[in-house]
Amino acid sequence: MIERDLAAIWVYLSTTPLLGLTITLVTYSLAHQLYIYAHSNPLLNPVLTSVIALIILLVLTGTSYETYFEGGQFVHFLLGPATVALAVPLYQQCSKLRKLFLPVAITVISGALIGAFSSIGIAWFLGASLQTQLSLAPKSVTAPVAMGISEQIGGLPSLTAVLVVLTGIIGAVIGSKLFELMRIKDDSVKGIAMGISAHGIGTARAFQVSPEMGAFSALAMALSAFATAVILPWLLNFLDMLN
Amino acid sequence: MNFLNGITLLLIYQLAGEISVLLLRIPVPGPVLGMIMLFITLVWRGRSSTSLDSASTALLSHLSLLFVPAGVGMMVHFDRIINEWLPISIALILSTVITMAATAAIMLASRRLLAKKVEKDD
8 A cells, every 4th residue: 555655656756847856956965975074085076976876866766867857957957057157256366367368368278179179089089989079079168068069069968068077077186196297386377277177176176275276277167168169169160161 | 135136147148148149140158158248247347246246156166066967967878988988988088188288388388488578578
């Protein structure tokens, strides 16, 4: 009897967005607590752990992604206003930016191109399909923008979202070691490199090192999102016309 | 009320961005154009507002949460990821190392180069 009631409740809940939304928030707060508990170990990045936990949950309960996304879309929607909100920290760093404008501009534009074409090139060389290459191209850009670019150039936005998160985790893990090897001590340089190559997840890591590195990383992230969104679709379109 | 004003402003700029992208056929995601328009407005006004600050801080401090539903979309691409795991993982790791090392080097070099030029100009 109870089992039948539970089944009826499940049938009801799985048709409303409430369940998808709630499990997203609950899973994320648990994942975030785990991350804090593990002293912000980058391998336990809350995005990575909550995505894995949610996928296991959905597969075990036989729930489709479409059903889950009816609730998840409310969280997903906020990526748009969050992108617009990046204008605020960018504005707050405006005076620093003015001083270093030219070197930062040169670095951001070349970084956007290197990030996109190195991933396309390596994936192409190793035999990845065209759609995978295109989904990889905006991997260093913050997710809301990367997904928009991916959609525009013919990649798969949802695959791009996953690749972006993985890129951020890789950047956060290797960053400090790489800068040590390169003997770079200047936090502004480290921050710029981190923000261009590992977007928001790298920026979160940079803020743990120093506020200066964090601010420069946030700045570089916003600028490279802008530069990649402007240059990449246009450039790929242009290269496509040459073929 | 403060937060509500801020989020409304963000949505208005996003909407303006989306509409401009559609009308002008610019190859840039709508929210990015919205961000640029908001940035220009802030520079032009010369200050931000508390409501805008509180809304943007609230959204950006939980930025990673917003990636989760899209990340779960990986389950739709399981086959592709398993089939192409080698090129995908090598491209991700190698390209991130290359990008990070190259941008750090370019930033150092261009700053040094431009600093010298400023000294000469003086």
